Amino acid sequence: MLCYHRFSHAGHPDPFHNPVTATPVKELEKQLLWLKSFCLFRTLDEIATPSSSGKSWEVAITIDDGYQDVIDLGLPLFEKHKIPVSWFVTTDPVINPDYLPWWDLSSLLANRNTGKLRVNIDERTKLIDLSNNADSRWLRNTLRELFLFGSPNKANKFKQQVIRELSKHTALPRNSFVRPDNLKKAAASDVMDIGPHTCTHPNLARLSHEEQTQEILSSINALKAMGIEPINWFSYPFGKDWARSETTLEIVRSLGLKGCATTGTGYVYPDTPSYLVPRISVDGRWDIRAFKARVVFGPLTDTLKSFLSR
Numbered sequence: 283m284l285c286y287h288r289f290s291h292a293g294h295p296d297p298f299h300n301p302v303t304a305t306p307v308k309e310l311e312k313q314l315l316w317l318k319s320f321c322l323f324r325t326l327d328e329i330a331t332p333s334s335s336g337k338s339w340e341v342a343i344t345i346d347d348g349y350q351d352v353i354d355l356g357l358p359l360f361e362k363h364k365i366p367v368s369w370f371v372t373t374d375p376v377i378n379p380d381y382l383p384w385w386d387l388s389s390l391l392a393n394r395n396t397g398k399l400r401v402n403i404d405e406r407t408k409l410i411d412l413s414n415n416a417d418s419r420w421l422r423n424t425l426r427e428l429f430l431f432g433s434p435n436k437a438n439k440f441k442q443q444v445i446r447e448l449s450k451h452t453a454l455p456r457n458s459f460v461r462p463d464n465l466k467k468a469a470a471s472d473v474m475d476i477g478p479h480t481c482t483h484p485n486l487a488r489l490s491h492e493e494q495t496q497e498i499l500s501s502i503n504a505l506k507a508m509g510i511e512p513i514n515w516f517s518y519p520f521g522k523d524w525a526r527s528e529t530t531l532e533i534v535r536s537l538g539l540k541g542c543a544t545t546g547t548g549y550v551y552p553d554t555p556s557y558l559v560p561r562i563s564v565d566g567r568w569d570i571r572a573f574k575a576r577v578v579f580g581p582l583t584d585t586l587k588s589f590l591s592r
């Protein structure tokens with residue numbers, strides 16, 4: 283199973299561009315054509331049930347987060363080649379165009395190289411000069427650390443400070459997520475399934491049972507309110523072990539979902555637990571050779587690494 287995030291094209295500029303998460307659409311087509319030469323494209327439901335196709339390689343394409351470029355740049359290719367895709371959408375930024383996720387704020391900072399910001403953290407004031415790489419990196423790392431491993435309240439306060447300071451230099455763009463009407467249209471495509479990816483994309487492992495339930499269930503309900511059904515699959519934010527807990531697994535099981543996708547690199551086997559289905563996360567900087575190597579050897583390298591570290 284593969285996991286993409288965003289698609290890019292020179293004629294489709296984006297203030298939140300991040301080369302790691304955005305796969306150039308030219309590369310995407312090369313990747314799909316290579317996969318098509320020896321794989322069967324499957325839906326998640328199909329890949330979770332052992333088949334008797336006779337072809338030994340099957341692949342399911344998934345996309346996380348919910349950006350409009352998936353419709354503008356990716357969907358036409360998936361439709362052209364009749365490739366089924368599952369799109370996992372973080373619902374708050376879809377519903378509220380002014381909601382800027384911290385990683386987009388971080389990309390905005392990375393793509394900007396002028397301006398000074400004054401921020402307070404741990405009762406100390408720091409002056410950040412965006413023309414200075416070390417300063418910019420410190421600010422982006424601090425945002426990331428706070429959101430991944432700090433208290434959500436402290437993280438949000440810090441983000442608001444950065445937004446306030448940055449707004450003094452430039453009008454902040456609205457987020458690049460898909461809007462509800464476009465999402466409904468995409469749901470009508472023959473090749474596209476849509477699933478939830480929480481409301482705000484938090485590190486679920488840091489949240490209480492109640493907060494996790496709210497994040498997951500409200501994103502399901504937000505999609506249902508747009509008429510998107512059935513909802514069978516879920517993808518965990520960040521996808522890694524550290525971003526979910528036993529409680530998370532209890533909740534997704536109790537909601538009766540068919541399965542959940544991680545980004546723990548690996549192949550899907552008949553005995554793969556359906557609540558922990560691994561995916562190979564595609565890096566936008568890979569050329570076709572790197573892509574082939576990661577798809578063929580990536581899961582093998584990871585298995586070997588974990589075996590050697592025992």
Ligand SMILES: [Zn+2]
Pocket residue numbers: 346347479483518519520
């Ligand atoms: Zn995500």
